[in-house]
Amino acid sequence: MFSGIVEEAATVVNRVVDQGNLHLTLQCSFVKELKIDQSVSHNGVCLTVVDLTGDSYTVTAIKETLDKTNLGLLNKGDKVNLERSMKINGRLDGHIVQGHVDQTAVCTQVKENEGSWYFTFEYIFDKQMAQQGYMTVEKGSVCVNGVSLTVVNSQDNRFQVAIIPYTYEQTNFHRIKEGTVVNLEFDIIGKYLSKLNRYRD
Numbered sequence: 001m002f003s004g005i006v007e008e009a010a011t012v013v014n015r016v017v018d019q020g021n022l023h024l025t026l027q028c029s030f031v032k033e034l035k036i037d038q039s040v041s042h043n044g045v046c047l048t049v050v051d052l053t054g055d056s057y058t059v060t061a062i063k064e065t066l067d068k069t070n071l072g073l074l075n076k077g078d079k080v081n082l083e084r085s086m087k088i089n090g091r092l093d094g095h096i097v098q099g100h101v102d103q104t105a106v107c108t109q110v111k112e113n114e115g116s117w118y119f120t121f122e123y124i125f126d127k128q129m130a131q132q133g134y135m136t137v138e139k140g141s142v143c144v145n146g147v148s149l150t151v152v153n154s155q156d157n158r159f160q161v162a163i164i165p166y167t168y169e170q171t172n173f174h175r176i177k178e179g180t181v182v183n184l185e186f187d188i189i190g191k192y193l194s195k196l197n198r199y200r201d
Contacts, residue, residue: 002041002083004094004141004148006171009079010042013056020063022072027056028082039099041083043172044146044183045069046099069101070145070181079172081146094148095141101183102134105144107176108158117163118152119144119176123184125157131198133191143185147171 010028017023024042034040034057038049047059066072074080086092105123121144126134136142136151136159143149149161168174176182 001086002046002094002097002099002146003086003092004044004083004097004143004146006081006083006147006167008082008170009172010082012074012076012078012080014058014076015074020066022061022066023050023058024061024071024074024080025051025053025056025058026080026082030084031055031057034084039085041085041097041099041146042080043070044081044097044099044143044185045071045101065101068103069183070104073181079175081171083146095143096188097143097146097148097185098188099146100185102186103184104181105184107178107180107182110177113162115165117168117173118160119163119173120153120158120160121182121184122158130156131194133194134186135190136186137190140190141187143183145172145176145182147173 008028010026012024013027014025034049036049039046049057050060051058061071103123105121107119108122109120111118136154138154140151142151151159152162153160163173
């Protein structure tokens with residue numbers, strides 16, 4: 001379980017394709033605090049640490065994950081948003097994030113606004129899935145590349161988020177431009193409420 005508060009943006013130092021799997025090796029400042037079998041969110045995707053070597057660690061993404069996320073697009077030198085799992089006695093600064101990406105979206109606009117930025121993202125809209133909570137709502141929560149954000153200008157197949165300078169610099173948002181593919185996880189509470197509503201008398 002995660003909160004969508006990114007700890008840092010790690011650097012991809014190696015990628016190895018192994019049949020349908022992708023092994024990603026990354027460097028970050030807290031490698032020495034990681035352990036084998038630990039869950040870490042990568043651009044919002046929960047992956048397991050499978051190897052530790054010096055100042056780097058490796059995780060493996062299977063075909064199912066690669067088909068539904070942007071991890072297969074990563075190359076050496078790319079930045080990946082990292083978050084270790086929440087501590088049960090900590091504050092929930094973002095929102096409840098499972099690390100299970102629902103789908104990808106494409107950035108269609110980046111607009112600077114007096115020191116902050118507005119990013120617009122567009123995704124494939126499916127009415128049946130939307131009725132199950134796979135959608136955004138105005139002022140609701142959404143996870144973009146593992147970052148907990150508040151939705152503005154929510155529409156059927158697109159939404160905007162406002163990014164402050166700190167988030168812009170400390171995450172990979174400073175590398176997102178028009179055409180960049182990002183990972184989305186919709187709010188789990190919205191999903192449960194939508195499904196429960198279907199069974200109301």
